Amino acid sequence: MTDDSPILDIREVSLSFRGVRALNRVGFSVGTGALFSIIGPNGAGKTSMLNCISGRYSPSEGQIIFEGKDITRLKTNSRAHIGIGRTFQNLALFNHMSVLDNIMVGRHHLLRNNFLTGAIYWFGGAQREEVSHRREVEQIIDFLEISHIRKAVAGTLPYGPRKRVELARAVALKPKLILLDEPMAGMNLEEKEDMARFIIDLNEEWGMTVVMIEHDIGVVMDISHKVVVLDFGKKIAEGSPLQVIDDPHVRKAYLGEDEEPLPPPAAAAKVASWQ
Numbered sequence: 001m002t003d004d005s006p007i008l009d010i011r012e013v014s015l016s017f018r019g020v021r022a023l024n025r026v027g028f029s030v031g032t033g034a035l036f037s038i039i040g041p042n043g044a045g046k047t048s049m050l051n052c053i054s055g056r057y058s059p060s061e062g063q064i065i066f067e068g069k070d071i072t073r074l075k076t077n078s079r080a081h082i083g084i085g086r087t088f089q090n091l092a093l094f095n096h097m098s099v100l101d102n103i104m105v106g107r108h109h110l111l112r113n114n115f116l117t118g119a120i121y122w123f124g125g126a127q128r129e130e131v132s133h134r135r136e137v138e139q140i141i142d143f144l145e146i147s148h149i150r151k152a153v154a155g156t157l158p159y160g161p162r163k164r165v166e167l168a169r170a171v172a173l174k175p176k177l178i179l180l181d182e183p184m185a186g187m188n189l190e191e192k193e194d195m196a197r198f199i200i201d202l203n204e205e206w207g208m209t210v211v212m213i214e215h216d217i218g219v220v221m222d223i224s225h226k227v228v229v230l231d232f233g234k235k236i237a238e239g240s241p242l243q244v245i246d247d248p249h250v251r252k253a254y255l256g257e258d259e260e261p262l263p264p265p266a267a268a269a270k271v272a273s274w275q
Contacts, residue, residue: 013062085175095155106172
């Protein structure tokens, strides 16, 4: 269920690398509780936008507003503290660690016991805190159906399960806003269906606002509340899935052709060719 008030407001954001503009005055708002997707051809600036939101990149111009506060210059770790989590297009797991330990890393910023209280472990409450965090991590493991691999070394797992572990670690942050960079890339049909279900549940049952980049346009159109389309670093369309499908600028960016507007059923059917 979406809320009219935006949790995220992107205001005229530009990003340049050595004079080359990856993003050019892009603006959009994400409502609280929305499942929002960013799509576009390769090189459109999608991941650059996610990197600006997460703090990995600092915009050349513009503002990023989160829950009414300007976070444009806020550091990446500080964004985790205020409730922004993310996954990466290329997996960023600790391959030598177990699945459980990888997910526990996502809880790090929530730990109240510091070095000094840890030194008096039994008296500072660190043991009780760890038990509490492990309980929450086990809940995430059950939710993502990875209990059978919880003790496995992450680097030994197939690609699909590792994507779930990456998602689990981002969920462990307890984010208000979760950024997903191609969560279904490289997956087979069954794995994509499972991942889509998890994302919907995170949004509807866990109350997380989702901003997602995904190349499987069929999935995007099925589960998204709203979609924004980038091409060569510029926003070319924004709206509901059906509105975006029927936008001539979007069809030209994806298909390289101009077409007359299609009625909704025909537009929806055409999605299958956008891969």
